[in-house]
Amino acid sequence: MTTTLRTDLPTLAEIARRMTHAGRGILAADESIKTMSSRLEQEGIASSPTARRDYRELLITAEGLSDWVSGVIWSDETFGQDLSDGRPFPQAARELGILPGIKVDTGTSKLPGGGGALITEGLDGLGDRLASYAERGAAFAKWRAVFDVATITPYSARANGHALARYAALCQQHGIVPIVEPEVLCTGDHDLGASAQASSLALRSAFDELVQAGVDLAGIVLKPNFVTPGLDAAPATAGTVAAATFGVLSDLVPADVAGIAFLSGGQPTADVCESLRELHRLGERPWPVTFSFGRALVSEALHTWGGDVRNVPSAQQVLVHNCRQAAQAIR
Numbered sequence: 001m002t003t004t005l006r007t008d009l010p011t012l013a014e015i016a017r018r019m020t021h022a023g024r025g026i027l028a029a030d031e032s033i034k035t036m037s038s039r040l041e042q043e044g045i046a047s048s049p050t051a052r053r054d055y056r057e058l059l060i061t062a063e064g065l066s067d068w069v070s071g072v073i074w075s076d077e078t079f080g081q082d083l084s085d086g087r088p089f090p091q092a093a094r095e096l097g098i099l100p101g102i103k104v105d106t107g108t109s110k111l112p113g114g115g116g117a118l119i120t121e122g123l124d125g126l127g128d129r130l131a132s133y134a135e136r137g138a139a140f141a142k143w144r145a146v147f148d149v150a151t152i153t154p155y156s157a158r159a160n161g162h163a164l165a166r167y168a169a170l171c172q173q174h175g176i177v178p179i180v181e182p183e184v185l186c187t188g189d190h191d192l193g194a195s196a197q198a199s200s201l202a203l204r205s206a207f208d209e210l211v212q213a214g215v216d217l218a219g220i221v222l223k224p225n226f227v228t229p230g231l232d233a234a235p236a237t238a239g240t241v242a243a244a245t246f247g248v249l250s251d252l253v254p255a256d257v258a259g260i261a262f263l264s265g266g267q268p269t270a271d272v273c274e275s276l277r278e279l280h281r282l283g284e285r286p287w288p289v290t291f292s293f294g295r296a297l298v299s300e301a302l303h304t305w306g307g308d309v310r311n312v313p314s315a316q317q318v319l320v321h322n323c324r325q326a327a328q329a330i331r
Helices: 012-020 033-042 049-060 089-095 126-135 154-173 192-212 238-252 269-280 295-305 309-328
Strands: 025-029 069-074 099-103 108-110 118-120 140-147 177-184 259-262 289-291
Touching (some): 012 069, 012 099, 012 140, 012 177, 025 049, 025 289, 025 309, 033 049, 049 069, 049 295, 049 309, 118 140, 118 154, 126 154, 140 154, 140 192, 154 192, 177 192, 192 238, 238 269, 269 289, 269 295, 269 309, 289 309
Parallel strands (some): 025 069, 069 099, 099 140, 140 177, 259 289
Antiparallel strands (some): 108 118
């Protein structure tokens, strides 16, 4: 018996390019059960697997979403659920022209000897989980490393960079594009320079480890933060944020990387879109830039829905409007 290898499947690089090119971004709808339940309850919606399913179904089935969004990230619960019409979420996403993605880290814990810094968990058994996600249609995955300006050190940056590299290598081994997310939080009263220094340390460590692990950079998507002052410090203009962010990325992100999809970090939609627009206008770039926002795109839609099926069309219109606003910042 002979085995015929398929040659029509897209490569990791082609998938990564589809995720970040052509003026579309990535919708982050991957809140954990605990976080999503809390957000539902804040809107007066009783949390349950069905309520969480209905909310994520509202998002993915919004008419016209694929004009502005190339992929959507889910938690394990949503990835394994079916829509109300019986279609599995990954299948429905592909039929709607959107790539399905999965968050695979399991949260953070205190890094031993890290002076309060965090380490992201989830490597145990990850290969088996990725094999299952790939079989069920996952195109990409996401792993988030979290850094605080006040506690980041070369040790914590290296430890998290190593975990990101192991995750990325496993993803590519299973035919899944890894989103690499080293996030420097914007909480605190630090200035722009401190954010740039912390972001540089996180990125340098991540790419050092990715290269050592043999990860194909053309088959990854980087999901970084904007370089901003802390939320408790004096704000900077969008142009200043864009220039500082571009300076850090230009120094540390290899030209091979398929694309960069910025996280919103809890910032208001208008603010992150303006920063993205200013960065998109800056100079020659070897990689495209786009968005991978969560709350900046979905919070208003969740509030509009309120758990009432009669509000689904209005909530979907709000979602698509916000996604269009983000996409137009890079078009």
